[in-house]
Amino acid sequence: MLLAPWRSPLSRALHRNRSLPNARYFQLATVRSNGHPANRTVVFRGFASDSDRLQMVTDTRSQKVDQIGNLGWSEICWYFPKTREQFRLNGSLILVRPDEPEDEAQERRSQIWQSLSDNARSQFGWPHPGTPRSEHSSFEVQPLDPKSPPDTFCILMLEPVWVDHLELRGDPQDRTVYERNALDSWSVQSVHP
Numbered sequence: 001m002l003l004a005p006w007r008s009p010l011s012r013a014l015h016r017n018r019s020l021p022n023a024r025y026f027q028l029a030t031v032r033s034n035g036h037p038a039n040r041t042v043v044f045r046g047f048a049s050d051s052d053r054l055q056m057v058t059d060t061r062s063q064k065v066d067q068i069g070n071l072g073w074s075e076i077c078w079y080f081p082k083t084r085e086q087f088r089l090n091g092s093l094i095l096v097r098p099d100e101p102e103d104e105a106q107e108r109r110s111q112i113w114q115s116l117s118d119n120a121r122s123q124f125g126w127p128h129p130g131t132p133r134s135e136h137s138s139f140e141v142q143p144l145d146p147k148s149p150p151d152t153f154c155i156l157m158l159e160p161v162w163v164d165h166l167e168l169r170g171d172p173q174d175r176t177v178y179e180r181n182a183l184d185s186w187s188v189q190s191v192h193p
C-alpha cells in the first residue's frame, strides 16, 4: 500500500519526539448529540497494518463511543513539543467492537489487548465510566485475562481525509494541508500559516 503523503512528516515527528512519552498523546474531538463539541486526551496505539488509520483503545461504555455510533466524524489535534509542530487530522472514526465479524480486525483487537499493561487492562473491569462514584472496593477487580479481551474493550480508528501540518520553527512558519480526493489520492498544498 502507498502511504499517504502526510505519513512521512508524522513519522519524523514521532521519531524526533520519541524521548517524550507525552508526545504519544493527542486530543480527539467528537460532537455530542446536542451539537456541542466534546474533546479528550487519548494514547496513540500505532497505525492499523496496511492502512493510514490511526488506532486508539477505549471503553465501549464511554461517551465517545455513544457519540460516534459505528461511524462518525472526528478531529485529532496532536502537538509535538520538541519539534514544535502540530498535526490536525480530520476524518471518520471506525469502531472495532467486541462483536466485529471481520477476523483481521478481531485479531488486531486481541493483539493490542495483550500488549497493554495489567494496570491498563484492569481499567476495563472498573465500574461504568461517567456514573456516580461508588465505594473503593468496586475498583478491586481480578486481573483480566491477557488472552481474551472483555466486551468493554474496543479499538477506535481514525481514517484521515484532511490533515493540516503546522511547523512553528520556520520564519515564516510552514503550514501544509493534505486533502484526500475522490480517487483516494492526496492533494498537498503549502498555505499561509
Ligand SMILES: Cc1cc2nc3c(=O)[nH]c(=O)nc-3n(C[C@H](O)[C@H](O)[C@H](O)COP(=O)(O)O)c2cc1C
Residues within 6 Å of the ligand: 025, 038, 039, 040, 041, 042, 043, 044, 056, 057, 058, 059, 062, 063, 064, 065, 129, 130
Ligand atoms: C494522558 C491521558 C491519556 C488517556 N488515554 C486514554 C485512552 O487511550 N483511551 C481512552 O479511552 N481514554 C483515555 N484517557 C481518558 C480520556 O481523556 C477521557 O477522560 C475518557 O476516555 C472519557 O471520555 P469520554 O467520556 O469523552 O468518552 C486518557 C486521559 C489522559 C489524561
